[in-house]
Amino acid sequence: MGMIGRAGDHEWSQRRLSHYVEGELRPRARRRLTRHARGCVDCGRGIRAMRALVYALQGLDGLAGVRAPATIFDRVRLAGPGGSASPLNT
Amino acid sequence: MMAGPDGHVPDSAETEASLLARAQAGDVAAFGRLSGAYADRLYMLLVRLLGDRAEAEDVAQEVMLRAWRGITRFRGQSSYFTWLYRIAVNEANRALDKRARRPAGVSIGAPELELPAAPEEEPSRQAENSELRRALNQALAGLPPPLRTAIVLRDVEGLSTREAAEIAGVGQAAFKSRLHQARLRVRAAVGDEALVSSGG
Numbered sequence: 001m002g003m004i005g006r007a008g009d010h011e012w013s014q015r016r017l018s019h020y021v022e023g024e025l026r027p028r029a030r031r032r033l034t035r036h037a038r039g040c041v042d043c044g045r046g047i048r049a050m051r052a053l054v055y056a057l058q059g060l061d062g063l064a065g066v067r068a069p070a071t072i073f074d075r076v077r078l079a080g081p082g083g084s085a086s087p088l089n090t
Numbered sequence: 091m092m093a094g095p096d097g098h099v100p101d102s103a104e105t106e107a108s109l110l111a112r113a114q115a116g117d118v119a120a121f122g123r124l125s126g127a128y129a130d131r132l133y134m135l136l137v138r139l140l141g142d143r144a145e146a147e148d149v150a151q152e153v154m155l156r157a158w159r160g161i162t163r164f165r166g167q168s169s170y171f172t173w174l175y176r177i178a179v180n181e182a183n184r185a186l187d188k189r190a191r192r193p194a195g196v197s198i199g200a201p202e203l204e205l206p207a208a209p210e211e212e213p214s215r216q217a218e219n220s221e222l223r224r225a226l227n228q229a230l231a232g233l234p235p236p237l238r239t240a241i242v243l244r245d246v247e248g249l250s251t252r253e254a255a256e257i258a259g260v261g262q263a264a265f266k267s268r269l270h271q272a273r274l275r276v277r278a279a280v281g282d283e284a285l286v287s288s289g290g
Contacts, residue, residue: 018270049282053273056222056288057245068133069147073122075155080118 009036013043021050106170113161121158128171129154132178138242139182141231149185153178168256175257179239186235222280222288229279233272240265241272 013033019025020033037043104123112120132153136146156177164173230238230246236258243254244265255265277285 018273049285052285060246068129072150075151076158
């Protein structure tokens with residue numbers, strides 16, 4: 001790993017990779033991390049990995065034929081409009 | 091979109107506001123049409139949080155019942171979707187608490203989370219992505235519930251931080267902290283090489 005810049009930049013950067021990818025760092029902190037990552041193989045790879053992770057997680061969001069079971073309203077049906085669970089009776 | 095308890099599929103002319111008003115007046119069919127619009131997504135969320143389809147089905151029924159029982163208390167301070175999801179997360183947490191009190195040996199069941207690969211992917215890419223999906227699902231299943239909820243709501247479901255924090259029932263700062271911790275753990279579990287080579 002390259003330790004260019006202030007002492008402690010590496011640990012500091014590693015703890016903020018997710019914030020960096022999320023765009024949550026203030027401009028000064030963002031510049032600090034960007035500057036460090038240019039000279040640090042670990043942090044450069046960390047940024048790419050964190051971006052890839054978020055991208056891959058977004059790709060998990062396929063309903064891909066998964067449908068709610070037909071039973072999902074069974075308890076509501078049992079409660080019914082006049083049942084003890086009716087909002088009219090609570 | 092699925093049919094409600096009366097088997098009726100909603101038509102687009104029925105607005106959420108009118109369905110909500112009728113549901114709050116005790117119209118169970120209107121409640122079904124209102125909530126049925128979110129049923130698939132809600133069920134999928136529960137599968138992800140619980141890692142078990144049978145348990146997710148049971149909890150989904152309970153979520154709908156609790157929503158029906160509490161519908162008159164819904165004041166529109168958040169969207170109906172947010173309110174329903176909040177009930178779902180609470181019920182999932184309750185189920186996970188119950189599970190934690192059971193004797194050891196009951197696993198999260200990550201294989202339940204497998205979803206088919208997108209059909210347009212090339213076979214080699216499908217295999218790679220399938221491997222990555224498996225690793226991601228296992229890593230998600232291994233997270234403590236509050237961290238899993240945060241990363242599923244924000245990254246998998248794609249909700250805004252504000253909305254996801256509201257559903258999780260915590261402030262935005264606490265939510266972000268959970269999200270970042272969750273990402274660090276999942277990244278460590280899956281490995282940088284697998285992530286970077288996935289082309290994301």
